[in-house]
Each structure stands twice: as C-alpha cells, then as structure tokens.
Amino acid sequence: MAQPDGLLYSKEHEWVKIDGETATVGITGYAQDSLGDIVYVELPKAGKEVAQFAAVGVVESVKAVSDLFTPIGGEVTEINTGLENDPALVNREPFEGGWLFKVKLSGDAQTSGLMSAADYENFTKES
Amino acid sequence: MKRTALYDEHVKLRARLIPFGGFDMPVQYQSILQEHEAVRKAAGLFDLSHMGQFILEGDGVAEWADALTVNAVPTMKPMQARYNIFTNARGGAHDDVIFYRLADRWMLVVNAGNADKMWKHLNDNAGGSGVKLTSLHGQNALIAIQGPRSAAMLQPHTDADLNALKYYFCSEGSVYGKKAVIARTGYTGEDGFELFVDGADAPEIWAKLLGDNAGNGLIAAGLGARDVLRLEAGMPLYGHELTEEITPLQAGLAWVIKMSKPEFLGKAALEEQQTRDDYPRIVGIVMDGRAPAREGYHVFLGEKRVGEIRSGSIGPSVGNKSIGTALVEKEAATPGTDVVVHIRGTAYGAKVVELPFYKRSYKIGAA
Numbered sequence: 104m105a106q107p108d109g110l111l112y113s114k115e116h117e118w119v120k121i122d123g124e125t126a127t128v129g130i131t132g133y134a135q136d137s138l139g140d141i142v143y144v145e146l147p148k149a150g151k152e153v154a155q156f157a158a159v160g161v162v163e164s165v166k167a168v169s170d171l172f173t174p175i176g177g178e179v180t181e182i183n184t185g186l187e188n189d190p191a192l193v194n195r196e197p198f199e200g201g202w203l204f205k206v207k208l209s210g211d212a213q214t215s216g217l218m219s220a221a222d223y224e225n226f227t228k229e230s
Numbered sequence: 231m232k233r234t235a236l237y238d239e240h241v242k243l244r245a246r247l248i249p250f251g252g253f254d255m256p257v258q259y260q261s262i263l264q265e266h267e268a269v270r271k272a273a274g275l276f277d278l279s280h281m282g283q284f285i286l287e288g289d290g291v292a293e294w295a296d297a298l299t300v301n302a303v304p305t306m307k308p309m310q311a312r313y314n315i316f317t318n319a320r321g322g323a324h325d326d327v328i329f330y331r332l333a334d335r336w337m338l339v340v341n342a343g344n345a346d347k348m349w350k351h352l353n354d355n356a357g358g359s360g361v362k363l364t365s366l367h368g369q370n371a372l373i374a375i376q377g378p379r380s381a382a383m384l385q386p387h388t389d390a391d392l393n394a395l396k397y398y399f400c401s402e403g404s405v406y407g408k409k410a411v412i413a414r415t416g417y418t419g420e421d422g423f424e425l426f427v428d429g430a431d432a433p434e435i436w437a438k439l440l441g442d443n444a445g446n447g448l449i450a451a452g453l454g455a456r457d458v459l460r461l462e463a464g465m466p467l468y469g470h471e472l473t474e475e476i477t478p479l480q481a482g483l484a485w486v487i488k489m490s491k492p493e494f495l496g497k498a499a500l501e502e503q504q505t506r507d508d509y510p511r512i513v514g515i516v517m518d519g520r521a522p523a524r525e526g527y528h529v530f531l532g533e534k535r536v537g538e539i540r541s542g543s544i545g546p547s548v549g550n551k552s553i554g555t556a557l558v559e560k561e562a563a564t565p566g567t568d569v570v571v572h573i574r575g576t577a578y579g580a581k582v583v584e585l586p587f588y589k590r591s592y593k594i595g596a597a
Contacts, residue, residue, distance in 0.1 A: 139246075139258060139261065139262060139454075140261050140262050140263045142520070142522060142544045142550075143520050143521055143522050143544075143552075145521070145574075161574070163522050165262045165263065165454055165458065165543060165544065166257070166262070166454055168522075168524065187520070190520075191263075
C-alpha cells in the first residue's frame with residue numbers, strides 16, 4: 104500500500120499529520136495489513152498528556168494485541184469514536200476515516216526520529 | 231519446520247504461515263473474518279494435514295481403546311465416527327480425538343500438537359493387546375470442506391452418496407477419482423466433510439475443489455477462522471478447554487464420559503470429582519463491551535478471583551460480541567452470573583453464559 108506524502112512516519116508504523124497546532128495520528132496501511140482484521144482499539148483519553156513514542160493504547164486483531172505508540176507528544180484533544188462500533192475502519196481506511204486520535208502539539212513538540220513517506224516505504228521493505 | 235502436502239498451494243494463495251503443531255500452517259489467506267463468513271454462509275476449505283492420523287488394526291481394537299478413553303468404542307457401528315477423549319490416571323485429558331471405524335480397520339485422528347505424545351501413549355499401551363499401530367502422520371493429508379453448501383459443492387466430484395451419509399459417519403470411496411475416506415465430521419459448527427487422502431493426491435483435490443467452486447463461494451480458510459468457528463460452536467480446543475489438568479468433566483463434556491463402562495484409565499478420579507462436584511469448570515463468557523477477552527486474563531466474582539479466560543475472540547456470528555471461555559470456580563459458574571474480567575489493569579463487566587454461543591439453524595444430511 105502506498106504511503107501518502109505529507110505525513111510523517113514512525114518505526115512503530117504510526118503516521119502523524121501535522122496541521123498547525125494539531126496533529127492527527129493513525130497506523131499505516133502496512134501496519135493494518137500486518138495485523139489483519141482489527142476488532143478493537145483502546146485509545147488514550149482526551150485531555151491526557153502524552154510523550155513522543157510513549158505507549159498510549161492498544162490495537163487488537165482477531166489473533167493478537169499490539170501496543171500503540173504515539174509518534175508525537177502533546178495533549179490528546181479528540182479520539183475517533185467511530186472506531187468503537189467499527190474498528191475495521193482502520194483496515195479499510197488507515198490514512199483517512201481510520202485515524203485514531205488528535206493531539207494539540209506542545210511548544211517543544213519533536214518530529215525527530217520520524218520518517219518521510221519515501222523513507223518509510225524503504226523502511227518497510229527492509230523490515 | 232515440517233510442511234504438509236499442501237504447502238505449495240498455501241504459498242500460491244499467499245497464505246500467512248505460522249508454526250503450529252510442528253508444521254508451517256496457514257493462519258489466514260485474506261482475512262480471518264472473511265474466511266469465517268464464507269464457512270457460515272457458503273463453505274471454506276481447510277488443510278488439516280498437520281493432525282495426527284493413526285491406523286489401528288486387530289480384533290481387539292475396540293476393547294483396547296475402550297480402556298484408555300472415556301467414551302464407548304465397542305458400540306460404534308462400521309463407518310461410524312465418534313468423538314472421544316484419552317485420559318490420564320488423574321482423569322485429565324491426554325488428548326481429544328475422533329475414532330473412525332472403517333470396514334477392516336480403525337482410524338484415529340489426534341491433535342497435531344499431541345501427535346508425538348499420543349503415538350507414544352498408544353505404543354506404551356499396545357503391548358500384548360494384539361493391536362497393530364501405523365502412523366500416517368505427515369504422509370496422509372486431511373482436507374476439510376465445511377459450510378452449509380459443502381455437500382452441494384463436493385457431491386459432483388465424489389462417488390459417495392452424501393445425501394445418505396449421516397452426521398458422524400464416513401464412507402470409503404473417491405474424490406476426483408482419488409481414493410479417499412469421506413467423513414461427515416468437522417470442527418466449525420456447520421455441516422461439512424473431512425477428506426482423508428494420500429498426500430500425493432492432495433494438491434490436485436485441493437486445487438480442483440477450489441477451482442470448481444470459486445463461483446459458489448468456496449474459499450481457502452486458515453486456522454485463525456477455524457479457531458473462531460469452533461469457539462462460537464462451543465467446541466473445546468486442546469490446550470485451552472482441555473489439558474492434562476483440566477478433565478472432560480470440568481470442560482462440560484460429561485456427555486462424552488460413559489461412567490457405566492466397567493473400567494477406563496482415570497475413571498476413579500473422574501468419579502470422585504463428579505461426586506464432590508466442587509471443581510472449577512469451563513463456562514462461556516460474554517463481555518459487556520467489545521474489548522476482547524484473551525487467554526490468561528483473570529476473572530473475578532466481586533473482589534474474589536475465581537478463574538481465568540481460556541479462549542477468547544470476537545464472535546461475528548453472535549453480533550460481534552466479545553466472547554470466550556473461562557475456567558471458574560463453581561460459585562461463579564451459573565449462567566447469568568455477573569463477573570469481572572481484568573484487562574490491562576482495568577475491570578470490564580461480563581456475564582457467564584451457557585455454551586455454545588452459536589447453533590446452526592438447519593439439519594445435517596437427509597432425515
């Protein structure tokens with residue numbers, strides 16, 4: 104699956120889209136494909152401060168539980184409540200309707216350690 | 231890692247392979263949930279060649295096997311299949327199996343993970359019995375076609391009269407002209423057939439069944455779908471609901487145990503357990519929310535820990551509820567009991583229910 108340009112990617116297969124002070128986080132097409140049918144997501148609560156690369160929740164497929172790491176630090180402002188009843192949306196639209204949560208960037212938010220679409224594409228081929 | 235006769239077919243279908251029971255086995259091809267749905271609505275094709283297949287021969291097979299298992303073997307009619315459990319002296323399950331009584335021999339199918347252990351157990355107990363044991367493990371293949379449309383899909387390609395083949399009976403014949411034992415058995419809660427064939431014939435039968443029925447909704451299905459299907463149907467999986475420690479009585483399989491038999495390995499222990507009636511037992515669990523219950527999660531009745539989850543999945547055939555089995559103390563085992571399951575440090579509500587979660591709505595075979 105192609106990686107959309109303009110997003111940043113983590114080694115844990117999350118993406119982040121930064122739009123001014125707000126960042127939207129999801130898992131990549133590669134990640135959802137590796138996991139298989141997603142049946143449950145547990146997301147951080149709105150208002151929670153999360154540090155870059157911290158474990159903030161889980162994504163569960165039929166067979167396995169996987170930790171979810173945030174690629175960006177800040178305050179969680181919104182979670183995708185649509186996933187509660189339709190977690191498979193992460194499989195169908197990992198980069199769009201299947202986004203996971205939004206973060207209000209802290210002043211010193213770091214994007215170091217994240218990759219461009221092209222670099223992530225190469226990363227998934229190597230791993 | 232060993233490969234079944236169908237390994238190349240799995241690779242062609244781009245299956246995701248995992249080690250299971252000593253073999254590289256397909257856990258899924260496209261999607262576990264799609265494969266599950268195909269089996270409930272049309273049919274799925276499974277490679278079960280990793281399971282242990284043993285041939286038992288001799289006049290005394292029935293009586294010999296009867297003394298090692300909980301169910302009745304001598305009362306089986308020719309061409310009948312019967313679920314059974316080999317027990318240890320403590321009444322625990324050594325393996326759960328299916329016996330097939332063929333015209334001139336018996337076939338025993340054991341769990342892949344228990345094949346070596348069972349082969350030893352049979353040989354250790356065969357001395358002086360006159361029973362001759364042959365292992366076909368890894369040579370013979372086993373292909374299962376499971377689902378409400380499986381009879382219609384298979385009938386054009388076999389000389390067995392499927393309409394006359396009753397549930398838990400089998401026939402010796404051919405499929406696509408290749409020698410086969412065709413059994414109306416399965417592990418999905420649906421109608422279906424298990425085809426015991428020579429490993430050399432298996433790839434052709436597999437590919438032809440899939441090719442000839444692609445338009446009828448038949449797809450290859452992996453072990454992931456099989457696990458969800460059997461859990462919904464309330465069927466035990468060895469290592470989860472049955473172990474060397476968990477007896478058939480605890481697993482809710484009293485119907486399998488023939489206490490009227492004069493003697494069998496573990497009988498005294500099972501009788502004592504039954505009389506005391508204070509043992510932890512396997513129950514069905516339905517979570518209040520969608521959080522999946524996973525093996526090993528702790529189950530509480532109020533503040534008291536009363537057991538643990540043994541299997542869990544979402545149940546697509548039961549409204550996508552989060553379902554599972556748990557081994558719990560008797561006080562928590564009554565259907566309707568509200569319990570709590572701890573998941574990653576958080577308490578989630580759940581209810582104890584009767585098994586199975588799913589029952590097919592049609593009869594199998596001709597009346």
